Amino acid sequence: MTELEAGRAQTLVPARSGAALQRYRDVLIALIAFAVLASLPLFTGSKALLDFVIRCSAYGLFATSLNLLVGYTGLTSFGHGMFFGLGAYSFGLIMQKLGVPIPVAFVATLAITAVVAAIIGAICVRLKEIYFAFVTLAFQMLIHSTILSWASFTGGDQGLRGGIPRPVFLGIDLSDHVHLYVTSCALLILGLLAMHQIAQSPFGYTLRMIRDNAARASFLGIDVWRAKLTVFVLAALFASMGGMVMALFVSGAYPEFAYWTISGEGIFINMLGGVSTFLGPMVGTVLLLLLNDTVTRFTEYHGIVLGVVILFFALGLRKGLLDFVADWLAQRRDAGEGR
Amino acid sequence: MLEIRDLAKSFGGVKATNDVSLAFPDGSLTAVIGPNGAGKSTFFNLITGALKPDSGQVLLDGVDLAGRSPPEIVRYGIGRAFQVASIFKSLTVQETMLAAVSADQRTSAVLHKRFPLPETRDRAEHVMELLGLAGKRHRTAATLSHGDQKLLDIALALVLDPKVLLLDEPTAGMGPEERWRMIDKVRELWETQKITVVFIEHDMDIVFKIAPKIVVLCYGRILATGTPDEIRKNSAVIDAYLGTEHAGAAA
Numbered sequence: 001m002t003e004l005e006a007g008r009a010q011t012l013v014p015a016r017s018g019a020a021l022q023r024y025r026d027v028l029i030a031l032i033a034f035a036v037l038a039s040l041p042l043f044t045g046s047k048a049l050l051d052f053v054i055r056c057s058a059y060g061l062f063a064t065s066l067n068l069l070v071g072y073t074g075l076t077s078f079g080h081g082m083f084f085g086l087g088a089y090s091f092g093l094i095m096q097k098l099g100v101p102i103p104v105a106f107v108a109t110l111a112i113t114a115v116v117a118a119i120i121g122a123i124c125v126r127l128k129e130i131y132f133a134f135v136t137l138a139f140q141m142l143i144h145s146t147i148l149s150w151a152s153f154t155g156g157d158q159g160l161r162g163g164i165p166r167p168v169f170l171g172i173d174l175s176d177h178v179h180l181y182v183t184s185c186a187l188l189i190l191g192l193l194a195m196h197q198i199a200q201s202p203f204g205y206t207l208r209m210i211r212d213n214a215a216r217a218s219f220l221g222i223d224v225w226r227a228k229l230t231v232f233v234l235a236a237l238f239a240s241m242g243g244m245v246m247a248l249f250v251s252g253a254y255p256e257f258a259y260w261t262i263s264g265e266g267i268f269i270n271m272l273g274g275v276s277t278f279l280g281p282m283v284g285t286v287l288l289l290l291l292n293d294t295v296t297r298f299t300e301y302h303g304i305v306l307g308v309v310i311l312f313f314a315l316g317l318r319k320g321l322l323d324f325v326a327d328w329l330a331q332r333r334d335a336g337e338g339r
Numbered sequence: 340m341l342e343i344r345d346l347a348k349s350f351g352g353v354k355a356t357n358d359v360s361l362a363f364p365d366g367s368l369t370a371v372i373g374p375n376g377a378g379k380s381t382f383f384n385l386i387t388g389a390l391k392p393d394s395g396q397v398l399l400d401g402v403d404l405a406g407r408s409p410p411e412i413v414r415y416g417i418g419r420a421f422q423v424a425s426i427f428k429s430l431t432v433q434e435t436m437l438a439a440v441s442a443d444q445r446t447s448a449v450l451h452k453r454f455p456l457p458e459t460r461d462r463a464e465h466v467m468e469l470l471g472l473a474g475k476r477h478r479t480a481a482t483l484s485h486g487d488q489k490l491l492d493i494a495l496a497l498v499l500d501p502k503v504l505l506l507d508e509p510t511a512g513m514g515p516e517e518r519w520r521m522i523d524k525v526r527e528l529w530e531t532q533k534i535t536v537v538f539i540e541h542d543m544d545i546v547f548k549i550a551p552k553i554v555v556l557c558y559g560r561i562l563a564t565g566t567p568d569e570i571r572k573n574s575a576v577i578d579a580y581l582g583t584e585h586a587g588a589a590a
Contacts, residue, residue: 019453198450205430205438205454206447212427219387219425220442220499221413227448 022200030193037185041178050181051249052293056285057188058245062262063269063281064195065238070267071275072199073231074211075125078263079136082120082143083236085258086113087243089147092160092253101169109244110237117236118229125228137260144258159254164247174248184245191238196278198234207231268306272313274320283322340364341386341417341503341535346395346405348385355381356392357559363503368529369537370550374580378559379539380422383505387419388412399503418501422508422539424488425495428481432472432491435480436463436498443499466498469531470524486517490524497528504528506538510545518542522549547571555580 041050062084069075090112094105124135147154155161166174174180198204206227209217214224247253256262265288273284291309295302317324341363348356355378363369371379384390386397388409397405404412427435437455440462441447449456455463467473470490475483480491489509496504509525510518522545529536540546546553547567555562555576562580563573570576 019455019457023453197453200453202438202441202446202449202452202454202456205434205441208430209427209438212429213425215389216421216425216427216495217442218409219389219413219419220439220495221410222442222447223410230448 023197026193026196030189034185034189037189038182041181047177050177052289054181054184054245054249055289056282057184058242058249059265059269059289060188060282060285061191061242061245062239063266063273063285064192064278065235065242066263066266067270067275067278067281068195068198068207068231068235068238070270071280072204072211073207073228075228075232076129076133076267077124077136077232077235078133078260078267079138079140080235080239080266081260081262081264082136082140082258083113083117083239084243084246084262085143085147085253085255086116086236087240088247088253088257089154089160089243090240091244092164092247093154095164095166096160096162099165099167101167102174103169106244109240113236113240114233117233121229121232121236125225125232137263140258140260140263144255144260147255147258157255160247160252163251164253166248166251180248184249187241187245191241192282195238198231199278203227203230268310270320271310272320274323274326276319277322277326280320280322284320287321340398340400341537342396342398343386344396344398346382346385346397347393348381348390349393354559356385359395359556359559359561361554361561361564363535363537365502365535366533367535367552368526368550369552369554370546371537371539371554371556372541372543372546372580373556373562376558377556379556380507381559382556383419383507383539386412387417387505413499413501416500416502417505418496418499418503419505420489420492420496420507420509422511424485424492426480426488426491429479431477431479432467432483433463433476435491436467436494439463439495439498462498462500466494469497469528470494485512486521489513489521493525493528497532501534503535503537506536508539508541510540510542518545525549 037053040053062080066077066080069077069080087109090109091105094100094108095102098105100108120136120139124132124139127135148157150156172179172183174183206217206222209220209222210224210227218224243257246257269284269288270281271284272287273282274280291306292302295305299305313320319327343359343361346356346359347354359382371382373379381390385392385405388404388407388411391406395405396403399415399417402415404415404417427438430438434455437459438447440459441449441454441456444459446456446459464473467476470493472487472490472494475487480488483491489511493506493509506525510521513521525536525538526549551566552564553567553570554564555570555573557579563570563576565573
């Protein structure tokens with residue numbers, strides 16, 4: 001839903017019930033989406049399709065969390081992928097070395113991510129624009145180099161090999177393909193629901209104010225630094241979740257998960273799908289993965305094709321796909337009202 | 340009461356504010372005038388924390404606010420509007436007001452509830468009515484006219500219930516008619532809200548007509564303070580700033 005629509009919806013219903021209604025509606029949409037995704041294995045035996053959705057879950061969580069920074073707060077991070085890699089490695093290492101139940105490793109990974117993001121964020125969010133982008137990129141490279149050089153712990157350039165143990169918990173067996181698929185879908189839907197709540201909360205509007213005019217926000221009594229740090233950590237948590245889904249999917253973790261190109265792909269996805277709507281990055285994720293999978297099948301020069309597509313969106317449309325659709329709908333509606 | 344004592348700020352060798360001492364009693368309306376570069380905006384920036392003074396005190400009801408951060412000073416009750424309307428371009432008028440009230444009620448970091456919080460409604464509504472923006476509540480700020488953007492900027496300051504409202508050229512960039520509408524609005528706000536208002540203004544007709552008290556700044560110093568009549572007759576002000584036209588009108 002675009003912000004424009006949100007504003008219009010408020011006029012139709014009284015404030016109190018309006019907010020509650022919106023939340024019920026979100027939960028309902030999430031439940032339907034989950035039901036549709038989860039029932040997919042009943043209709044198709046295609047392992048490739050289910051794999052595709054699992055990868056969409058991992059990248060979708062990552063890209064949508066990046067949009068909390070880029071689209072909602074105006075913080076263009078070029079190092080957001082470090083939390084994707086951190087999630088994958090922390091989760092993999094905890095499972096391999098400690099052998100704890102999966103939910104424990106999941107929560108522990110989120111805790112580790114929160115601490116690391118708070119430290120890195122405290123340094124980065126003082127900076128603006130290009131300086132912020134470069135320092136986040138530098139931290140990404142730092143984490144990537146650490147993974148490469150600390151070979152005894154992380155496996156170096158070979159990655160975490162030998163598979164991640166996936167003991168059964170609560171009747172869920174993640175070594176079973178369908179179980180893994182449904183769990184990934186559940187994490188994706190829950191993550192999106194939580195991020196949408198953040199975007200539509202009073203804090204979400206504080207982020208929009210900071211994006212539009214940080215100086216003015218501080219003259220309203222808002223602690224801009226603290227708000228930026230908070231969203232930096234929150235976004236890192238969801239990126240880390242994406243990394244964990246990826247680690248479970250490939251049953252390992254590789255240095256590429258923490259390389260800067262992951263951050264670059266996140267930015268690509270946001271450009272493709274658009275940053276002015278909540279679901280833009282999700283659309284972008286599906287687009288990029290589809291493109292990637294189809295183009296690599298036909299040519300080894302897939303980089304050229306992807307580049308051309310990105311140029312088309314950046315120079316041709318000057319916005320992402322869902323931005324374009326939202327603008328078009330808004331124009332049509334305004335024209336309708338004018339008549 | 341807002342009291343400024345020996346406030347000073349230099350940029351390199353330029354003394355932008357030079358030992359300024361002033362008192363603004365509760366409920367007063369004061370105009371600050373002066374030629375370009377007189378240090379008017381710097382004076383506001385020092386009071387509101389946008390700049391840190393080199394020395395001096397900014398006392399609001401006896402509490403020294405000099406050198407504190409803008410968010411802190413706002414919370415003590417000094418609100419400001421800007422020379423160039425400083426607004427949130429992608430938010431609607433209503434969202435802007437609701438978010439500002441949220442900031443004032445310290446709920447701007449709330450994550451688990453939906454925006455807007457019900458308790459922010461009344462104040463936002465009240466200020467939109469007060470400034471005549473209620474009819475444009477669903478307009479995105481960027482699409483508002485210049486005048487309405489200035490009003491929105493003032494509304495942002497006013498919605499925080501400040502004790503002192505600083506308006507940096509509320510009529511900047513407006514045509515003659517729009518100017519008078521704006522300044523009537525400012526005067527109306529001052530009368531109905533019982534707050535201390537200090538405004539910077541270039542149009543002498545406006546200043547002499549509505550401000551009970553005038554401060555003239557020149558090269559960072561106070562050249563004169565007084566009622567419109569006193570300022571009109573002040574020879575230093577005439578030499579430095581007014582020229583003979585307004586002096587003649589008074590005579």
